[in-house]
Amino acid sequence: MRIQRTLPPAAAPIAADDICKGFHALFSGNAEVENFRAEVQNYFQTKHCFLLSSGKAALTVILRALKRICPERDEVLIPSFTCYSVPSAVVRAGLKVRLADVSPETLDYDFSGFPVHSGHDERLLAVVCPHLFGLPADIMRMRRTLNDSGAVVIEDAAQAMGTKHGDRLLGTFGDAGFFSLGRGKAFTAVEGGIIITGSKRLAAEIENCMQALNPNTAGDGFRLAAYALALSILTWPAFFWLPKAMPGLKLGETLYNPDFPIKRFSSFQAGLARGWQNRLAAFQAVRKKNVLAWQKDLARFSWLTPIPERNNSAAETPPLIRLPVMVQSTDLRDALLKASDAHGLGIMPSYPGAVNGIAGLQCVNGPDNFTGADKCAARLVTFPVHGFVTRRDRQKILACLEETGKS
Numbered sequence: 001m002r003i004q005r006t007l008p009p010a011a012a013p014i015a016a017d018d019i020c021k022g023f024h025a026l027f028s029g030n031a032e033v034e035n036f037r038a039e040v041q042n043y044f045q046t047k048h049c050f051l052l053s054s055g056k057a058a059l060t061v062i063l064r065a066l067k068r069i070c071p072e073r074d075e076v077l078i079p080s081f082t083c084y085s086v087p088s089a090v091v092r093a094g095l096k097v098r099l100a101d102v103s104p105e106t107l108d109y110d111f112s113g114f115p116v117h118s119g120h121d122e123r124l125l126a127v128v129c130p131h132l133f134g135l136p137a138d139i140m141r142m143r144r145t146l147n148d149s150g151a152v153v154i155e156d157a158a159q160a161m162g163t164k165h166g167d168r169l170l171g172t173f174g175d176a177g178f179f180s181l182g183r184g185k186a187f188t189a190v191e192g193g194i195i196i197t198g199s200k201r202l203a204a205e206i207e208n209c210m211q212a213l214n215p216n217t218a219g220d221g222f223r224l225a226a227y228a229l230a231l232s233i234l235t236w237p238a239f240f241w242l243p244k245a246m247p248g249l250k251l252g253e254t255l256y257n258p259d260f261p262i263k264r265f266s267s268f269q270a271g272l273a274r275g276w277q278n279r280l281a282a283f284q285a286v287r288k289k290n291v292l293a294w295q296k297d298l299a300r301f302s303w304l305t306p307i308p309e310r311n312n313s314a315a316e317t318p319p320l321i322r323l324p325v326m327v328q329s330t331d332l333r334d335a336l337l338k339a340s341d342a343h344g345l346g347i348m349p350s351y352p353g354a355v356n357g358i359a360g361l362q363c364v365n366g367p368d369n370f371t372g373a374d375k376c377a378a379r380l381v382t383f384p385v386h387g388f389v390t391r392r393d394r395q396k397i398l399a400c401l402e403e404t405g406k407s
């Protein structure tokens, strides 16, 4: 165990004052939740908004609602390289996972080999399009590609709350969108999921699914409060070595587990989130500044390719939650991760493997080869861009890159 300054890979800090607001809200019933819901609805200018216990709970509820609308369709297309919560939610909704490969240049779907073409695809219920790390996926291209297949586009904006593409917020391009308020996301309420949709029919079915959920208990509120307190302290670089040293916490691991709780968002979380628009905007401004700084600094390392590569437009640079960087080889990637771990630099691997390799998950086209996903799993790392990254941290990381590049 190394007791040293350790950068978390991503962070959206929680202050003591936020926790006090959460506690206060514990005693104010549903009004705080309704207030948060109205704010989210107004922010995204969306007709319908639902609040749940997590991003995967949100995706599951969207899929259950879609299944009620189209019971004859039972497959959901997801990228072969994404968070394992996504296939977990598909399976939890009682549906089958179909996979398509990703492009290692964009982390979006590889449209050149896309397995759905125009025309009717009778089994396909929905396509999930994630904005990985906050990188805008090409939803309009997806819509054109699906054409008249009859499948619905679900925007997985779990990692992209508050990010715009052009002048439109991510999450509002699909037939439905969802966000995560989990740890390490753009903004956190410790846990949480948000669904937005403009479809009246889908919203009515989602509302039916919501009615079936059990109400939150006082125990849920106190569990979340304890978690918030721990997070507010342990995300600081001075203390992050501690949770990192506890293997039982499985920090940074992405797990496949369809057996997760599906609950409503609690009043504690709504209280904790109070003032979220300003806090989110402040976090995003710092992240964008750091993405731009990394893009400039990494240009001299030929063995590292940030995604997206530097372009000259600061306005078009998204405020990512972590900067994904492709490393030239797996050996260099491993050397970099080892050095980062030793010095607490916050450079982390991404997902450990393609979705078709998940033990216990059966995909409709599982035996296919997903070379884009395999390349990402073998060579992608992420650099920290949150507000705890200081100039001195950046210098230490750059010195580590110089050393690793010589090896």
Ligand SMILES: Cc1ncc(COP(=O)(O)O)c(C=O)c1O
Binding pocket: 054, 055, 056, 057, 082, 083, 085, 086, 130, 131, 132, 156, 158, 159, 179, 180, 181, 182, 192, 193
């Ligand atoms: C791309 C993506 N989709 C969905 C989820 C699920 O969100 P949650 O952790 O809130 O269940 C995550 C969470 O990490 C994610 O990164």
